[in-house]
Amino acid sequence: MSKLDEKLDRRSFVKTAAMAVAGLSVASTVQARSFVPFEDEKHVSEYESNKVLIDTLKYVDVSEKADQNCLNCQFYVNPKDGKGKCQLIPKGLVLDAGHCISWAKKVS
Numbered sequence: 001m002s003k004l005d006e007k008l009d010r011r012s013f014v015k016t017a018a019m020a021v022a023g024l025s026v027a028s029t030v031q032a033r034s035f036v037p038f039e040d041e042k043h044v045s046e047y048e049s050n051k052v053l054i055d056t057l058k059y060v061d062v063s064e065k066a067d068q069n070c071l072n073c074q075f076y077v078n079p080k081d082g083k084g085k086c087q088l089i090p091k092g093l094v095l096d097a098g099h100c101i102s103w104a105k106k107v108s
């Protein structure tokens with residue numbers, strides 16, 4: 001492979017990666033806006049279809065990490081009265097004080 005081919009490959013990789021990141025960002029925004037009001041929704045554990053997912057995420061209602069909880073996680077939206085939506089769990093609500101292995105610091 002010539003140096004020119006390598007440069008083109010690298011360029012196309014960087015371009016593809018940038019497009020993928022942009023796509024994820026748009027998808028995440030669209031998903032966050034598509035949530036309906038949640039006043040009537042139950043806790044995530046009350047939906048049978050969530051069981052495997054919340055087990056996999058190791059979700060707990062009370063975080064054991066002092067500086068990490070759902071309230072300061074980037075996947076948490078629409079907090080109200082101590083609970084809100086996790087963008088990774090399709091049904092139900094998690095608690096402000098909750099936590100899981102996918103926690104990621106909220107970017108403001």
Ligand code: SF4
Nearest residue numbers: 070073076086100103
């Ligand atoms: S991803 Fe974030 S908001 Fe969702 S359960 Fe985990 S810590 Fe909470």
